[in-house]
Amino acid sequence: MKTYPNSISLFGLSLFIVTACQLDSPSQADVEHKSAQHSFPRGEKVTNNNFTGEVWLNYLVETDSVHNVNIGAVTFAPGARTNWHYHQGGQILLVTEGRGLYQEKGKPITVIEKGAVVKCPPDIEHWHGATASDSMTHVAIGTNTNVGGAIWLAPVTDEEYRQHEL
Known part of the structure; x- marks a missing residue:
């Protein structure tokens, strides 16, 4: 094998590339760990009377003079739910975790799961929350x-x- 001064052998270069690729590629354990993490931190526990059960809220964006929207990640423990309510300007829910x-009002209960998008029309009474056995997180966009x-x-x-159990 011919050697060149001040250069890396082909074997050494190959070993370096393989090692570098292994360092940049996440292991299966890393991928599983990341997928188990939530998209956003859980936030603060809600302590008002607008909810039943344990609920956490992380305000992500609040209305300002430019954006007529508020966005929060809401996590419901199993059995937790909102009160009946409506939004004068409407609401969109993006379910990010759970069920x-x-x-x-006046319609059957719908089961929503990770990946669901729910458009709540303006001035329509509704409620949302977790199932009795699962937690659920959604991004609520007012x-x-x-x-x-x-x-x-x-x-x-x-x-x-x-009623959904019947």
């Missing part, structure tokens, strides 16, 4: 906040909540 429930925000109503009763 949950959504219901508009749209057209210049029209007005959420109007909170009565709690969803246990009887109303359990």
Whole structure:
């Protein structure tokens, strides 16, 4: 094998490239660990009376003079849910984790899962939350906040909540 001064042998170069590629490629364990992490931190525990059960909120974007929108990541423990409410400017829910429930007044409960997109029309009473056995996280986008925000109503009763089980 011919050698060249001040150069790396072909074997050494190959070993370097293979090693570098292995360092840049995540292991299967790393990929599984990252997929188990949530998209956003859980945020602060909600302590108001607009929810039943344990709920956490992480405000991501709040309305300002340029953007008529507020965005929050909301995590519901199993069985947790919002009260009945409506949004004067509408709302969009993007389910990022788990399994949950959504219901508009007078309509059946819908099961929503990771990847679901729910458009809540303006001024339509609805509620949403986790199933009894699963937690659920969604990104809640309050749209057209210049029209007005959420109007909170009565709690969803246990009887109303359990209607999806029938």
